[in-house]
Amino acid sequence: MSFIVFDLEFNQPYNGKSADASEESLKCPFEIIQIGAVKLNDKLETVATLDRLVKPYIFPKLHPFIKEMTGITKNNLSSAKDFKEVFQEFVDLTDGKDTILCIWGTADMRELFRNAQFYNLNTSLIPRKYINLQYYMSKFLSCEKGTNIGLKSTVELLGIPHNNEFHNAYNDAYFTAEIFKRIYCDKIKYRIYNPNYPNNTGRVRKSKMILDSEGLIKQFEKMFNRKMSAEEIAIIKLAYMMGKTNQFQVDENNGVRS
Numbered sequence: 001m002s003f004i005v006f007d008l009e010f011n012q013p014y015n016g017k018s019a020d021a022s023e024e025s026l027k028c029p030f031e032i033i034q035i036g037a038v039k040l041n042d043k044l045e046t047v048a049t050l051d052r053l054v055k056p057y058i059f060p061k062l063h064p065f066i067k068e069m070t071g072i073t074k075n076n077l078s079s080a081k082d083f084k085e086v087f088q089e090f091v092d093l094t095d096g097k098d099t100i101l102c103i104w105g106t107a108d109m110r111e112l113f114r115n116a117q118f119y120n121l122n123t124s125l126i127p128r129k130y131i132n133l134q135y136y137m138s139k140f141l142s143c144e145k146g147t148n149i150g151l152k153s154t155v156e157l158l159g160i161p162h163n164n165e166f167h168n169a170y171n172d173a174y175f176t177a178e179i180f181k182r183i184y185c186d187k188i189k190y191r192i193y194n195p196n197y198p199n200n201t202g203r204v205r206k207s208k209m210i211l212d213s214e215g216l217i218k219q220f221e222k223m224f225n226r227k228m229s230a231e232e233i234a235i236i237k238l239a240y241m242m243g244k245t246n247q248f249q250v251d252e253n254n255g256v257r258s
Contacts, residue, residue, distance in 0.1 A: 002095050005102040007172040009034040009070050011059050028118040030111050031058045035086055036170030038177040039093055050093055051170035053080035069167045088099045091125045100190045101130040104151050106177045113195040124238045129190040133180055136188050158182055
């Protein structure tokens with residue numbers, strides 16, 4: 001058995017539309033422009049990696065927001081391989097039915113299948129078993145129903161070294177793999193992905209609340225009238241995340257933990 005921890009970066013049309021795109025291409029509104037993957041064996045040891053840019057075809061013009069967020073440029077993509085080639089490299093990385101895909105949120109699974117279907121590729125080659133690590137991490141931290149903890153917050157919470165190099169498919173896959181290594185236990189079970197399951201559930205998605213860590217630290221520094229050390233900042237952030245789990249709340253009347 002092996003695990004493929006992967007992440008994707010996408011390009012998209014301006015304002016959800018593209019005058020240059022055909023009606024058929026609009027069926028794939030998020031075009032994959034980077035695939036990053038880390039392969040782990042059954043002992044959670046890294047045995048292979050994949051880091052590929054993908055030349056865009058559906059939306060050849062790079063959206064400014066995507067360029068700013070990922071740091072990917074048009075020149076980077078001009079010499080990249082096309083999706084069919086990179087898809088085959090990704091498939092070659094897997095071990096068929098013995099592979100479990102690991103992701104941070106299910107969007108990457110959906111878009112991997114949707115991009116493959118757009119190019120009429122054999123989606124049966126994509127393993128259906130998957131683990132949504134964002135779901136389990138949010139569950140472990142008792143996050144409010146309907147909200148999920150972010151990748152960066154989790155990396156900081158677990159003390160995984162980083163240089164703020166997020167929104168890069170390979171880096172995010174690496175961080176997700178490191179999280180997986182730290183939290184893996186018998187309670188984490190894989191699910192079977194159904195690419196034909198309706199995407200629109202009719203539910204209204206709640207706005208996601210994230211921690212303004214910079215503002216929080218500034219408030220502490222204001223209260224204590226001094227700069228917080230790196231160790232103090234780490235403790236403050238950890239205390240905040242642990243507080244959200246409610247595991248240290250006690251009944252105010254008898255001191256019994258709730």
